[in-house]
Amino acid sequence: MKSRALVIVNPIAGSYTKEKYNSLCTALTNGGMEFDVFFTDKKGDAEAQTHTAIKEQTHSLILVCGGDGTANEVVNAAAFSDIPVGFLPFGLTNVICREIGTQKPIPEAAKIILNGTVKSAALGKVTSIETEKHRYFISMAGFGFDGKAVFGLNRRLKKRFGIWAYIFSGLQSFLNYVPVDIGLTVEDFVYEATSVIVSNGSRYGGDFKIAPNADITNDTLYASIFNERTRMEIIRDVISIIRGQSCRCRHIKHIQCQHVTIDNGVHAQIDGDYLGKGSWTVETVGNALQVIY
Template sequence: MNSSAALIINPSSGSFSKKRMDQAIKLIEGRFKRVDACYTRGKGDGERLAQNLVRVGYDIIFVVGGDGTFNEVANGAAFSDIPIGFIPSGTTNVLTKELGIPNDIYGATFRILSGTERYISLGRMNRKYFICMAGIGFDAEAVFRVNPFIKRLSGRGAHIVSGLSVLLRYNPSNLSITIDGRAYQGTNLIVCNGRLYAGNYTVCPEADIERGSLQVFILHGTGRKDLMRCIYHVVNGTLKKMKGATLATGRNISISGRTHIQADGEFIGFSPAEISIRERALKILS
């Protein structure tokens, strides 16, 4: 029996179930001599709690929440070599879908406890790590303008409402982009460490969370019609056929120009941005 496990739990996440959480904790307590649980109350708590738990030196840290909570914990536990088990209870749960983990607190816990350790890469944008993806431009502004009250009521519906609002006043910035020394111009970017985007959609089909490189989608067009065409192709899985866009792969990306930026669905500020890949940055159980 392993000696110690800690849980970081976001009870406000979109699909959290106390009943399933209690069942999962009992399952964990059957495998560890010491189990401690701590709860997030606001933005940034996941990172601070992870840093504290890493200093204590637990054998494993379980994280219960959505992609925003997962991102915070990754920022607090990167390069610690303590395995992290991601348990989904959020709105879209992109990371756990990427890892093939069941979309249920108890089922995910059971899977992780019988899983194997492996390392994944993390992207780094300015001073923040991201696990799955970073967005620059339209989707980041849509994240920025999400109404928290509507999100609590409708989950993903809040993102749709925000996206439509941003689309109506769409006025993109022109961005200068360099990927491993290659120069591009564009208005919107999605930088992918993983294959999935916003749930079950795919923007960068060759991205691999273990590979050690980033795949970048660049939209070149400046008009609302260009963006709507892009959204159409994303929803229908035909992005490879789209004209006026580029897919590129690289390890170091520079973006000049001012626009909104987000990481794993959380707004983090404005460009310019420096993005890179950090290999074997996080040990996970899946």
């Protein structure tokens, strides 16, 4: 296999600029890395190109320059291959970059990858009970209120207004909130819950640490269980997360786990992208992805 990187760039990612892209190319060139660049044009391009690179053994490293959605596509294509993946911050929230320490100016982020070591990471696996189809996530998955907020996200608004589109969608879900039990089971124990966030990494929605003990190199998930019945309870829980105090909030349960089931037909998101509506199982898969940082 060639010692050469494939740089996958999403030019409509939230913080992409031509200057950032040029800065990356300069940093990689100065660091002695040979690379090819692929610009995505539509959803699914990053995943397809990664599949091709792995199948044809054309590159020895894949660098993702996009948001968490682009990262998730590459994760799903690169899972269980021996090709390492590096993540660079070109999106809005860049959760995985914050997790591994590359949420920095591009020259610094590139240097971390150039001097980094390859580590084996676990992934979360979400499977539809109805269709048996599955997808992997590297940061987190949300079911219930969280999934519905992502479902309501208008892609055109996201492109134009960035993070404010997420906030607007969340407000819409908040104003229309009707509590529905999601049918949650964690490690054979049944819980009353209106939503759950299952974390593979420690962060959620940016730099908010919802599962401080989580580590992508450990094959352990953390379920953050919410049971809000009123809008005021939602506000209370959101404030706890923003303050980094969710683990001390008596209204949010945090459970270390390997397996979760949601069986009441709810909206789901993985790594910030909408997955669908249905019933789901979530499990951890160890040694699933090679990550460089």
